[in-house]
Amino acid sequence: MMTIKLDGKKLAEKVKTRLIQRIADLKSKGIKPKLVVILVGGDEASKIYVRNKHRTAQKLGIETQDIRLQRTVKESELLTLIKTLNADDSVHGILVQLPLPEQIDAKGVINAIKPEKDVDGFNPQNVGSLFLNDPHSLPCTPAGILQFFEEYHLPVCGKHVVIVGRSNIVGRPMAAIMLNHDATVTITHSKTKNLRKLTRQADILIVAIGKAEFITGEDIKPGAIVIDVGMNRNENGKLVGDVEHSSVNERASYLTPVPGGVGPMTIAMLMEQTVNFAERSADFDGKNVFNS
Ligand SMILES: NC(=O)C1=CN([C@@H]2O[C@H](COP(=O)(O)OP(=O)(O)OC[C@H]3O[C@@H](n4cnc5c(N)ncnc54)[C@H](OP(=O)(O)O)[C@@H]3O)[C@@H](O)[C@H]2O)C=CC1
Ligand SMILES: Nc1nc(=O)c2c([nH]1)NC[C@@H]1CN(c3ccc(C(=O)N[C@@H](CCC(=O)O)C(=O)O)cc3)C=[N+]21
Numbered sequence: 001m002m003t004i005k006l007d008g009k010k011l012a013e014k015v016k017t018r019l020i021q022r023i024a025d026l027k028s029k030g031i032k033p034k035l036v037v038i039l040v041g042g043d044e045a046s047k048i049y050v051r052n053k054h055r056t057a058q059k060l061g062i063e064t065q066d067i068r069l070q071r072t073v074k075e076s077e078l079l080t081l082i083k084t085l086n087a088d089d090s091v092h093g094i095l096v097q098l099p100l101p102e103q104i105d106a107k108g109v110i111n112a113i114k115p116e117k118d119v120d121g122f123n124p125q126n127v128g129s130l131f132l133n134d135p136h137s138l139p140c141t142p143a144g145i146l147q148f149f150e151e152y153h154l155p156v157c158g159k160h161v162v163i164v165g166r167s168n169i170v171g172r173p174m175a176a177i178m179l180n181h182d183a184t185v186t187i188t189h190s191k192t193k194n195l196r197k198l199t200r201q202a203d204i205l206i207v208a209i210g211k212a213e214f215i216t217g218e219d220i221k222p223g224a225i226v227i228d229v230g231m232n233r234n235e236n237g238k239l240v241g242d243v244e245h246s247s248v249n250e251r252a253s254y255l256t257p258v259p260g261g262v263g264p265m266t267i268a269m270l271m272e273q274t275v276n277f278a279e280r281s282a283d284f285d286g287k288n289v290f291n292s
Pocket of ligand 1: 190
């Protein structure tokens with residue numbers, strides 16, 4: 001079977017193009033969309049994310065500010081910083097890069113971000129709205145994945161979606177979004193028994209675990225749509241996903257490459273979300289994809 005590549009680079013360009021006019025309209029009203037990223041320490045995937053985020057924001061004329069904090073920073077310091085950013089009207093989006101070091105209670109930090117500025121959609125209020133199928137903001141990675149289904153006209157309604165991984169960034173919100181689109185959803189994780197028996201039943205398989213090439217051709221149903229979220233370095237320092245592309249290729253009907261799949265879409269959606277928030281902050285009468 002010929003596997004069709006879901007081209008995230010190309011689709012991200014399309015998403016970014018639809019932002020240009022909206023950003024210009026905001027600027028003509030004296031509003032410059034601004035995103036603040038807080039980084040504590042940082043893993044490999046985070047470094048890639050920060051670099052690409054910057055590049056894209058700069059191209060679009062979205063202002064970004066990185067605040068880098070020592071790995072040993074006190075939780076109280078981080079909370080004070082978030083309070084200041086919450087109160088700053090020039091800031092439309094706040095993103096705290098995950099994972100955070102162990103001494104910091106990630107829940108407390110995420111709770112502290114004002115829901116209206118929570119570009120990742122992590123705040124319990126935003127998570128709750130998403131689960132009630134009335135989202136205020138969508139987490140960027142799952143939102144980006146959803147765009148593939150729309151762009152390539154891939155039906156989700158009634159399909160069996162199996163998600164591997166249940167993180168707050170990817171697995172959980174992805175499950176909610178797919179459920180909101182009338183899929184039948186199975187969420188799996190490290191305690192799941194007979195995982196590969198379940199992955200083989202998936203019409204749509206979404207893998208986000210952070211284990212290089214964990215899912216192979218034998219683990220998927222022929223013709224399945226496979227979304228590879230993973231960002232890992234293999235032993236040769238090469239960027240690889242959670243899916244073994246050599247064996248999944250020609251068995252899947254559609255597959256996202258790594259790089260060039262989900263990653264660029266996450267960034268495009270982050271930009272879009274920042275613009276959405278900037279528009280809402282001014283009660284701006286613009287086009288809003290999540291409220292349309
Ligand atoms: N391209 C992009 O835009 C993005 C890429 N990523 C990448 O995606 C990957 C996952 O990220 P993230 O969701 O943050 O990861 P986390 O480490 O937060 O979560 C990993 C999840 O995978 C589960 N898991 C781990 N090992 C197994 C296993 N052997 N079998 C089944 N489930 C397992 C864990 O289960 P349990 O809960 O039981 O521990 C957990 O739910 C990483 O490679 C990350 O870099 C992440 C975000 C965006
Ligand atoms: N609060 C929070 N939200 C996140 O969404 C979040 C996070 N923390 N922590 C880290 C992970 C990782 N992540 C990536 C996003 C894009 C690329 C990306 O641009 N990937 C390119 C890489 C290309 C290259 O090599 O430069 C691609 O796949 O084509 C990578 C990784 C978001 N994450």
